[in-house]
Amino acid sequence: MGNQGITDLPMKIKLPEPKVAGKSMMEGILAKRRSVRNYSQRELSEPIISRFLWAAQGISSEEEFRTAPSAGALYPLEVHVVVGEVSGLEPGVYRYISEENALIRETSGDLRKKLAEAALSQLMIRNAPASLVITAVYPRITSKYGKRGIRYAYMEAGHASQNVYLLATELGIGTCAIGAFEDEEVRKVLKLPVNEEPLYIMPLGHLY
Numbered sequence: 001m002g003n004q005g006i007t008d009l010p011m012k013i014k015l016p017e018p019k020v021a022g023k024s025m026m027e028g029i030l031a032k033r034r035s036v037r038n039y040s041q042r043e044l045s046e047p048i049i050s051r052f053l054w055a056a057q058g059i060s061s062e063e064e065f066r067t068a069p070s071a072g073a074l075y076p077l078e079v080h081v082v083v084g085e086v087s088g089l090e091p092g093v094y095r096y097i098s099e100e101n102a103l104i105r106e107t108s109g110d111l112r113k114k115l116a117e118a119a120l121s122q123l124m125i126r127n128a129p130a131s132l133v134i135t136a137v138y139p140r141i142t143s144k145y146g147k148r149g150i151r152y153a154y155m156e157a158g159h160a161s162q163n164v165y166l167l168a169t170e171l172g173i174g175t176c177a178i179g180a181f182e183d184e185e186v187r188k189v190l191k192l193p194v195n196e197e198p199l200y201i202m203p204l205g206h207l208y
């Protein structure tokens with residue numbers, strides 16, 4: 001008698017419509033987020049790049065926690081930016097230092113073409129004014145979690161990438177998560193140390 005109405009049968013429950021046009025800005029942004037592969041030739045600016053770096057891996061609390069969650073707060077990710085046409089930043093490859101909200105230039109010169117070639121010649125990387133490259137330094141996380149730490153680093157790259165997508169949507173800038181590339185070739189372009197692996201390339205460019 002107490003079991004009345006309870007059944008093990010699969011049951012479909014229709015949920016309320018997403019509030020994409022309501023008061024929640026976030027649901028509207030989620031609905032608008034798309035991978036964009038064509039960008040205007042208009043340059044980006046250093047302050048815009050800085051917003052994306054912070055969205056990916058910026059410090060957002062007094063304890064130095066970051067904008068993307070991290071298993072055990074061990075932060076295995078690094079973010080580099082391959083700069084081509086960005087006002088206020090010379091062409092080159094830069095590494096983001098989260099703790100200082102600063103960039104360190106690692107290589108000079110416009111390496112967008114080389115990065116595009118390393119990514120199976122995906123032209124959007126050559127055409128975008130700049131690309132973020134999210135990498136992982138596994139020992140930072142495998143030292144605590146063993147092999148499972150690799151999985152955690154992949155998950156965290158997803159979080160960081162989604163932050164970039166959502167900010168891009170809000171700012172009217174195009175981006176696309178790119179996972180198809182030759183690891184070794186990207187490693188060479190960025191001069192990455194042996195323990196650092198590229199996970200995502202995210203070109204950034206104005207929509208028009």
Ligand SMILES: Cc1cc2nc3c(=O)[nH]c(=O)nc-3n(C[C@H](O)[C@H](O)[C@H](O)COP(=O)(O)O)c2cc1C
Nearest residue numbers: 033034035036037119122124176177178179180181
């Ligand atoms: C792990 C991963 C790897 C991806 N790699 C590429 C890629 O190499 N090139 C590309 O053009 N898009 C890539 N994408 C983007 C997907 O093609 C895109 O998310 C999908 O078509 C859905 O479109 P949407 O992002 O606009 O919703 C990748 C997406 C993910 C999650």
